Amino acid sequence: MAIAVEQFFLDPAHRGTLQRQLQEIVTGAILAGRFRPGDRMPSSRGLARHLGISRITVTLAYTELVANDYLSSRGRSGYFVSESAPRPPSFPTQTPSESRVDWSRVLGQRFPPATILTRPEDWRRYRYPFIYGQADARLFDHQNWRKCALQALGARDFAAMTEDSYGRDDPHLIEQIIRNILPRRGIVATPAEVLVTMGAQNALWMLAQVLLTQRRTAAMEFPCYPALREILRQARCNTLEVAVDGHGLPPDDVPPTTDVVFVTPSHHCPTSATMPVARRRELLARAEQDDFLIVEDDYEFELAFTASPSPALKSLDRGGRVAYIGSFAKSLFPGLRLGYIVAPEPLIRELRTLRSLLVRHVPGHMQRATAYFLAQGHYDAQVHKMARAYRERRAVAEVSIQSNGLSIAGASSFGGSSFWMEAPPGIQSAALAERLRQRQVLIEPAAAFFGDGRDPGTHYRLAYSSISVADIPEGIRRVAEECAAMARGAA
């Protein structure tokens, strides 16, 4: 790294010569790890001009630092931090010791860390990662994504990439969502009914902010997506939980006092249950009757390979009561942070104003690159490739699960990327996961989906979106083996 002159400040209160002060700045920065071996120092001329001091002072300081082996001189190339300069200590820098701020009082722990899924940061190093929701480098069409991203970096798209667009979305992306994506879900929408978001979670968050207050009631599925539980807690509304069955949320169990119900009809998170069309119509009828709104999280709809997916709840919504959430996290990749909401215009208008306060807009380049990827047909090819691979992985996993005597507690009727599993009686899935981790196998214990202390402790999620088909049988064999070992230990 070339060290910029802007990193140097003179302190008027310093007691000592300018040369001494300069040396202290450099040694201090090296000892703090800010300047590192190989970094290039500013030229003596440039630094002298920046600080308004004589060049000879800088040269003398540099010469002294070379003598002490903090710097090395490479002739005409200039001065560099010496490869043998002292290394910074490995303990972290202390925060100011004079601090009198009582952070526990100031913050009041309003945003405590939520219960999250157990997933090691270095999951890619595990041989049998049955983990959910990350992109698979073997399946992602990296080459065409790069092509589209590069196209969106071009001069023609300079304004789309660089501008502060305030509340506006990229019209090209909106067009692709409306013409190319939504019709697959049976949804017809105008541009004023669509808002681009920073992924599905951001969509849930904004909808909760706009639709809920301390005096309103939200109904959510039980078990449910852990981040939704947190989001509703932050919205400080009343919350009710409705237990799902094998067909998702039972409409008759939604209490009449509900203002907004959050559902995942395509396949319930985490049990994967798909809500039949008859039940969707019932839910819409109940919404009319009891005057509540519905937030439909249609995550993973693209991964329909065992059967055509039902049209979205939103496509049946004649009363304008459904806010629909879609996302590119699964079909493209989660690090993109790109999703969208389809809802009646007055709601979209309000959400747009909230978003403009929150993040202003979604980064222009991400929107335009995605629009190209969709418009050029790569999205279709991508989704088909994933569906083919997932179908194969799922079939192989099903055989292994059965032949190893493990139990599926739930699976989507049209595809998806995971099984909802139940461990044998008496076996806790958290302990199982811990033992498996020692054997290169990652599974996801289900505690987070149930919320505080209500986890029966026996469920886990087994996803096949990041594991190769060849490794699935051995991975599942190890799951069964550890289950058996635990059962023996308990007996």
Place this chain on the structure above:
Amino acid sequence: MAIAVEQFFLDPAHRGTLQRQLQEIVTGAILAGRFRPGDRMPSSRGLARHLGISRITVTLAYTELVANDYLSSRGRSGYFVSESAPRPPSFPTQTPSESRVDWSRVLGQRFPPATILTRPEDWRRYRYPFIYGQADARLFDHQNWRKCALQALGARDFAAMTEDSYGRDDPHLIEQIIRNILPRRGIVATPAEVLVTMGAQNALWMLAQVLLTQRRTAAMEFPCYPALREILRQARCNTLEVAVDGHGLPPDDVPPTTDVVFVTPSHHCPTSATMPVARRRELLARAEQDDFLIVEDDYEFELAFTASPSPALKSLDRGGRVAYIGSFAKSLFPGLRLGYIVAPEPLIRELRTLRSLLVRHVPGHMQRATAYFLAQGHYDAQVHKMARAYRERRAVAEVSIQSNGLSIAGASSFGGSSFWMEAPPGIQSAALAERLRQRQVLIEPAAAFFGDGRDPGTHYRLAYSSISVADIPEGIRRVAEECAAMARGAA
């Protein structure tokens, strides 16, 4: 566009033959504008398989649609929407008419559109755009940005780009911020004291959420950045305004009941006043004495060219009371939506949890591309190039302003990208802007900075970040000319 088979759904309730239904789907989509002239239809085989009907039914439907000129056949290339197909009506699609949802009650206008700056969407078409805060294609190092973005699209960075990283930031970007950027502001920080945000506004929003409640009091500058006023209104805290003078916020005027004060010491937004170091120390002493926190928005610090900037308030903060906000909106471009907060660890931890609920994390590719741009020295070259150009533009503008008899009400003592102007007595800046717009000149009337109804109506902002140096004299001449014409009209 190739139309995907997923866009086709059969309706079990349809009364008519399958062929008839298929024709209606196609004509309906064409008339609604979803299928457009030149779009390629799915193959008859693919569509038949998708719908589970016979291929001959699809072929018959297509043949009929060709006969009616909705489709055209190009032999072996397949079927396309005909170039002479009926066009959709130009009036917008109606929202469902049965809707009984009372949106005014549901939404309660909690996020009403804020007063914003007047800036036409097509500002790039104006010859004399004295507008603020957009990237200038003549100055931005597009080529090296593209190189870095392309590098971050590579296979080596696949995980960094695609992963759902939950609460984590890109360690490469954090390292660059800590080693390369913060030292220029005199700030020393550990990785645990830095959080990447979706730009400076997102940083302000999150800090308001975490630090303020209905029982707490925020002090802001008057006039101030309009989005901050909205953000504090949404936080529902008590707010106090402190009028700035020629040296920014006077510390003695901060009421002792304040919990958090929001300041722009490098140069006040919008008057550009720079807070002297002595006043910064006073403000920190007041914060200790009255036990309040300080949010320092250090926007545009990079654009220091008339003098070296003072170190940030944060660099003087021994008591751990300052949350510092930086952004790449001005040095790179606003559409990037990338900024950062530097603050004590307990506060960063809380902000990180909030961010993970809100957007999860900032898109990985944007973080990595920026890290490369910084690490390879392009950021320095970019900032120097902008500073040189701005210095020249500012000098030319100053001469023009003076020779045309216009009045500067405020300017940063070290650079920046705009002048804070005052119109001649009796002239309203909003009316002036409107007249100038007819003459290809865009200026920014200042109403939004003052909040509802308290605008003296005479100030405006004249930015030189998006206008070429050659056009500045004529643009300013026109401002003066319209002022004179308005004065004559009033007399």
